[in-house]
Amino acid sequence: MxxxxxxxxxxxxxxxxxxxxxxxxxxxxxxxxxxxxxxxxxxxxxxxxxxxxxxxxxxxxxxxQPPVTFFREVLALCDHPSILDRDETHALFSADAIARASEILDVIPARAAGGYSSSQGTKGLREVIAAGISSRDGYPCDADDIFLTDGASSAVCMMMQLLIRSEKDGIMCPIPLCPLYSASIALQGGFLVPYYLDETTGWGLETSELRTQFEDAHSKGITVKALVVINPGNPTGQVLEEENQRQIIEFCKKESLVILADEVYQDNIYIEEKKFNSFKKIVRSMGFCDKDISLVSFHSASKGFYGECGQRGGYMEAIGFSYAVREHNYKLACVNHCCPIMSGQILASLIMNPPKPGDESYESFSxxxxxxxxxxxxxxxxxxxxxxxxxxxxxxxxxxxxxxxxxxxxxxxxxxxxxxxxxxxxxxxxxxxxxxxxxxxxxxxxxxxxxxxxxxxxxxxxxxxxxxxxxxxxxxxxxxxxxxxxx
Amino acid sequence: MxxxxxxxxxxxxxxxxxxxxxxxxxxxxxxxxxxxxxxxxxxxxxxxxxxxxxxxxxxxxxxxQPPVTFFREVLALCDHPSILDRDETHALFSADAIARASEILDVIPARAAGGYSSSQGTKGLREVIAAGISSRDGYPCDADDIFLTDGASSAVCMMMQLLIRSEKDGIMCPIPLCPLYSASIALQGGFLVPYYLDETTGWGLETSELRTQFEDAHSKGITVKALVVINPGNPTGQVLEEENQRQIIEFCKKESLVILADEVYQDNIYIEEKKFNSFKKIVRSMGFCDKDISLVSFHSASKGFYGECGQRGGYMEAIGFSYAVREHNYKLACVNHCCPIMSGQILASLIMNPPKPGDESYESFSxxxxxxxxxxxxxxxxxxxxxxxxxxxxxxxxxxxxxxxxxxxxxxxxxxxxxxxxxxxxxxxxxxxxxxxxxxxxxxxxxxxxxxxxxxxxxxxxxxxxxxxxxxxxxxxxxxxxxxxxx
Missing domain, CATH: 3.90.1150.10 (Aspartate Aminotransferase, domain 1)
Structure with missing residues (x-):
């Protein structure tokens, strides 16, 4: 060196x-x-x-931890589709992995996992993800609201790049928080407005604390633009109650804050009493539509039970953004990485559409x-x-x-x-x-x-x-x- | 939408x-x-x-254009290593692809292509790339000087993020130029100092033009920090003569400019009379060492004959940077993408170490x-x-x-x-x-x-x-x- x-x-x-x-x-x-x-x-x-x-x-x-077999079968076959129709392939791979790889290749132009896709990600894969989100939440999801990304980190960095203009623009963040947020805010030269989680109530998130910190930032001349919420929590491990999510949404609606919802741990819940609810689902259940609130949900193939960290697959679902703003986001994706990595795009589609009952891999996957x-x-x-x-x-x-x-x-x-x-x-x-x-x-x-x-x-x-x-x-x-x- | x-x-x-x-x-x-x-x-x-x-x-x-078979065989096997030892695999894959996949997995911790690597990229793969560069140039290359990246775009964006402080910092760029440079300079709020290529002499690069534009920028209070050179040219397609490269290096040395050498088209030369010489090779052939000049060479698996655009694999070789500056670059990589995508890392190692005479795949690869x-x-x-x-x-x-x-x-x-x-x-x-x-x-x-x-x-x-x-x-x-x- x-x-x-x-x-x-x-x-x-x-x-x-x-x-x-x-x-x-x-x-x-x-x-x-x-x-x-x-x-x-x-x-x-x-x-x-x-x-x-x-x-x-x-x-x-x-x-x-070994990778999930079905995911890797599909990835391998998409990488090397010329073996899809060989007899030996049927001995090595499950039938539904072969079928899935073929379906995925069908939605990629020229069946080429080596081609650039749209900078927003392959339309057909975004449709699969949108269907997975709809089925998870019970509310419709539009594939045009999905941006495929290289994991959640690049998505978060891109949103900070889009939102932050100067050190007078504030982003509210939980403390303690995943340092990706503090780092990406610092890189964009923005202002981190902290709100403290309450350790004594199991890392509780109080809206009174949100209000106090918001007003304090406002009094310092900071324009607060967005609120980061990490659910399940990192580094804290708590899972938000639905009622709490509603309060956060009301707060952000009232103050016109973008909700940046880090939901990368949505598949990792360890106690019976709690379940994961996406912010999008709660927003919709409150009857809010696109004109009421701007929300970005980040998800990633790194952080679920499948743990595909090195594959850098992820997406963000962005609702309540105008067409014009979205076009600028598209341009950012284009400059920063041309297009999201194809194998990551494929993985993101797989985590939102895993094997179903009746598929050959369903039992082993489960x-x-x-x-x-x-x-x-x-x-x-x-x-x-x-x-x-x-x-x-x-x-x-x-x-x-x-x-x-x-x-x-x-x-x-x-x-x-x-x-x-x-x-x-x-x-x-x-x-x-x-x-x-x-x-x-x-x-x-x-x-x-x-x-x-x-x-x-x-x-x-x-x-x-x-x-x-x-x-x-x-x-x-x-x-x-x-x-x-x-x- | x-x-x-x-x-x-x-x-x-x-x-x-x-x-x-x-x-x-x-x-x-x-x-x-x-x-x-x-x-x-x-x-x-x-x-x-x-x-x-x-x-x-x-x-x-x-x-x-179909992908290069050997590359895809190796990628598929690294994605799904549990088939490496199966009999059917030997019928489907070439022997050297199986051996190569195994070698690659050996240098990845826990043989897990789904794990985060170092944000700089897997050491063992950087060593393979460094050996490839040494053999290409005839001068040694240190694996610690290599940063694996998600293609060249993210590498260029990262360097602009590192170098540009304000609109008073200038980056010299050829005109016409690949818009990645103008876009990433604009995103960082820097100043693009143009130097015009001469269309009448086959897009010639004159150092007198460099000097004129540098002095003009200087007189406007711009601190010129780096010079971008694209060789072979994009969008212009010309290949630089060695003598011309020497002049550019002398100019950058004199003015303490970082050379940002876009060499992603190094494998695509279409005329007998010209050959590709890396800027690193010319720098070394002039007897310059790390204290004389800072140079970053960008390469990518997207732009060679293999055309693996959607796989987002690339690297930059950075020489003449202090350990402290390098650490900050490492941190940027960490924030922006945790680690470079594993399949891209693998591809970057393959393009710098393709099949050799004697390997089973050598003939078909050639x-x-x-x-x-x-x-x-x-x-x-x-x-x-x-x-x-x-x-x-x-x-x-x-x-x-x-x-x-x-x-x-x-x-x-x-x-x-x-x-x-x-x-x-x-x-x-x-x-x-x-x-x-x-x-x-x-x-x-x-x-x-x-x-x-x-x-x-x-x-x-x-x-x-x-x-x-x-x-x-x-x-x-x-x-x-x-x-x-x-x-």
């Missing part, structure tokens, strides 16, 4: 918005973990642990899905219980999504030691945890938290047989840490 | 940089062509042509490659000759890339008629061409041209058997147009 550089590019000469933007999920602690991993490989046995356990990001397949989801539910519960069993740690229920966000009640001495080390207390704790156990979690400061409280975000994704080991190592570390820094 | 919208988002409330940005390649004429196509489908026989011929964009597979390239060369020559045979049209040689940029010498009356129709003369001409023949070309104004000259960009990609028909329809249209508007 180059270490000496030309004078053409220096930190002083690059975009200050880039300098300012932070992204904890791939940040310093992850780099440190990767160094440790290389070290472990080069000198096995040199640490008190024998592997790095990545709980920093929702990346299931890299932690050993077994794979239920197996993954019930295992995730067990892992979430085991980790939650473990955190709550440790003195000085409290953790809300993981109702959905892929993370826990336990609060670590750190002693003053630890906070002072962190300060002396020029570090935030949660980052200090997470680093010590990593060095002692190989477990990678992200400091709560990367997500935002009530000042004076300290958290870490921990994914529930390590394979089930590893969970007991993680828990016991975490416990042992925590006890020794608390002992070291007891007040 | 929603036609009435909420008051939350209006043209007045969105980002003015988005409003300002233009992108001709997916612009108005293409929308019009798509409407005509739907019309044709609904009412066959209602036009004097029976299909729309898309010459607007470099999209070979959508126009019927036949496919040579077949496509020699056909493209014939199509380029046929279209070039045709344009030059028409009165009032002149066209430089297509030495490389996928386009011709013929100059249309329009009569005054046509220019006036265009004005009366509130249109630019080249757009007027292109629209009339589309309506009369179904041929879609992009007006030269979308790429920039010397004021008072008019051009169209026409891809050479329609399949060979369609070329004679395109030529005769174009000729007939042009003659009738010129007759209609003769001065």
């Amino acid at each position: 180059s270490t000496i550089s030309s004078s053409a590019v220096t930190l002083a000469s690059i975009n200050p918005k880039v300098l300012k933007c932070e992204y904890a999920v791939c940040g310093e602690i992850v780099s440190h973990a990767q160094l440790l991993q290389e070290d472990l490989k080069a000198k096995p046995g040199s640490y008190s642990f024998d592997e790095i356990v990545y709980c920093n990001i929702g990346n299931p397949q890299s932690l050993g 077994i794979e899905r239920d197996g993954i989801l019930s295992s995730l539910a067990r892992r979430a519960k085991a980790l939650e219980d473990a955190f709550n069993s440790i003195e000085g740690v409290t953790c809300n229920k993981a109702e959905g999504a892929m993370y826990l966000f336990p609060r670590i009640h750190l002693p003053k001495k630890a906070i002072e030691a962190a300060k002396a080390a020029n570090s935030l207390a949660d980052a200090f704790y997470a680093h010590r945890l990593l060095d002692a156990t190989g477990i990678v979690v992200i400091p709560g400061s990367g997500f935002g938290q009530v000042p004076g409280t300290w958290h870490v975000r921990c994914s529930i994704l390590p394979q089930e047989d590893k969970i007991p080991g993680i828990i016991s190592r975490f416990k042992a570390f925590h006890e020794s840490f608390m002992q070291e820094f007891q007040d | 929603s036609t009435i919208s909420s008051s939350a988002v209006t043209l007045a409330s969105i980002n003015p940089k988005v409003l300002k940005c233009e992108y001709a390649v997916c612009g108005e004429i293409v929308s019009h062509a798509q409407l005509l196509q739907e019309d044709l489908k609904a009412k066959p026989g209602s036009y004097s042509f029976d299909e729309i011929v898309y010459c607007n964009i470099g999209n070979p597979q959508s126009l019927g 036949i496919e490659r040579d077949g496509i390239l020699s056909s493209l060369a014939r199509r380029a020559k046929a279209l070039e000759d045709a344009f030059n045979s028409i009165e009032g049209v002149t066209c430089n040689k297509a030495e490389g890339a996928m386009y011709l940029f013929p100059r249309i010498h329009l009569p005054k009356k046509a220019i006036e008629a265009a004005k009366a129709a509130n249109s630019l003369a080249d757009a007027f001409y292109a629209h009339r061409l589309l309506d009369a023949t179904g041929i879609v070309v992009i007006p030269g104004s979308g790429f920039g041209q010397v004021p008072g000259t008019w051009h169209v960009r026409c891809s050479i990609l329609p399949q060979e058997d369609k070329i004679p028909g395109i030529i005769s329809r174009f000729k007939a249209f042009h003659e009738s147009f010129m007759q209609e508007f003769q001065d």
Whole structure:
């Protein structure tokens, strides 16, 4: 790697918005973990642990979760359609995967998964997704309201690019929040208007808090343009009640805010008492139509039980936008990526139209899905219980999504030691945890938290047989840490 | 599609940089062509042509070019590795494709093409690409200098995001140029400093012109930060001479400009006398190292003979950047797309490491490659000759890339008629061409041209058997147009 550089590019000469933007999920602690991993490989046995356990990001397949067979069969056949009609193919692939691949190719011009599609995504695949949304919500969905995207990240970045004009434009965001939002707002030079979730009520979302923060921003001369809501929550794992969603919608309607609804975890609900309701469904159930409210729902093939993170498939459904605004969004898609990646487009259509009863793959698909989801539910519960069993740690229920966000009640001495080390207390704790156990979690400061409280975000994704080991190592570390820094 | 919208988002409330940005390649004429196509489908026989011929964009597979078999075999196997060891697989796939897929999976953590990779791209695949670059150039390449990207568009957008601070930061660009550059500069709010290519010397690039434009920008208070060079040229099709590249490098070194070298057409050279030399190779051959110059080379799996546009695979090689600046680039990749799409990463590694002599696929691969390239060369020559045979049209040689940029010498009356129709003369001409023949070309104004000259960009990609028909329809249209508007 180059270490000496030309004078053409220096930190002083690059975009200050880039300098300012932070992204904890791939940040310093992850780099440190990767160094440790290389070290472990080069000198096995040199640490008190024998592997790095990545709980920093929702990346299931890299932690050993196999992909959903039906999805991969269809992808492979779309990539290489010349084998579709071969006898051997019928021995290797399920009949409905072969049929589905053929149907998908039929809606792609020239049956070419190597061609650019429309920058909005292939019309025939958007129609499949629209049908899936209609069936999910019980309200119609128009394929022209769907923009296929390379996962949710690029979709969110595109919306921020569309909406933000200057540092006087505000976007309301939950705190704690997925750092994609803070980072993309910073990159566009916008203003993040925080609203705090209430940890004591299971990360409750109070409209009085929305009102307070909105008015505070307004009094500072900020034009609030949109409200981000993440449901199921990331990093917090809560699932919103329908009544709560209605209040949020009323608030946004009254203040003419675009609702940016991050619904990428809609398939990951772990408790019986709660179910996922899309914001679009609630908007429609309240009788609101396009002239009443602007809403963008983000979905992704990365974050469901199928966990196709590296395939970068996703979509956004945008309602309440004029034709003219939509055309500008189309242009943005065109400039930023020509067209959404074809295999991602195909995956996005598959997650919204999985095998149905009667299809050859239906049974195996159901077994794979239920197996993954019930295992995730067990892992979430085991980790939650473990955190709550440790003195000085409290953790809300993981109702959905892929993370826990336990609060670590750190002693003053630890906070002072962190300060002396020029570090935030949660980052200090997470680093010590990593060095002692190989477990990678992200400091709560990367997500935002009530000042004076300290958290870490921990994914529930390590394979089930590893969970007991993680828990016991975490416990042992925590006890020794608390002992070291007891007040 | 929603036609009435909420008051939350209006043209007045969105980002003015988005409003300002233009992108001709997916612009108005293409929308019009798509409407005509739907019309044709609904009412066959209602036009004097029976299909729309898309010459607007470099999209070979959508126009019927089959993908390269080896690439698709490997992609399919990486998507669905559970069939790798099955007997039937050996009947369906070549042995080297099976071996290659296995090698690729070996360098992906957990062999999971559905996992997030590093935001810079999988290390093992970057190593393969670095080896390919070393072998192409005869100079070493470091895998840490490679950033895998979702095609070249997202890479270019990312570099503009990194480099541009305000409207006082200038990027030098050739005119005519690929509108990705003007669009991404506009989106970042930067200043485009044009330098004109000389049509009379085959789109020659004169350093005296670079100097003039640089000084002019400087005198206006613009800080020029980078110079874009597209080689082979888009939309112009010329291939730079080595001596010319040296002059450009000297100029950029002297003025501390980052060289942004668009080399996505490096595999598409159609004449014996010219060959492709990467800017990296020339930089190294001049004895310059990282402290002397900053250079980014963009490459893509979309634009070579393989034409994998919809797969969005690409990379940039960035030399002469400090570790700190590189870290910020890494963060940008992380925010914008988490990680480059895995299948695109795999394709990028394949184009830089295709089958070698001795591999089972080598012969069929060579036949496919040579077949496509020699056909493209014939199509380029046929279209070039045709344009030059028409009165009032002149066209430089297509030495490389996928386009011709013929100059249309329009009569005054046509220019006036265009004005009366509130249109630019080249757009007027292109629209009339589309309506009369179904041929879609992009007006030269979308790429920039010397004021008072008019051009169209026409891809050479329609399949060979369609070329004679395109030529005769174009000729007939042009003659009738010129007759209609003769001065």
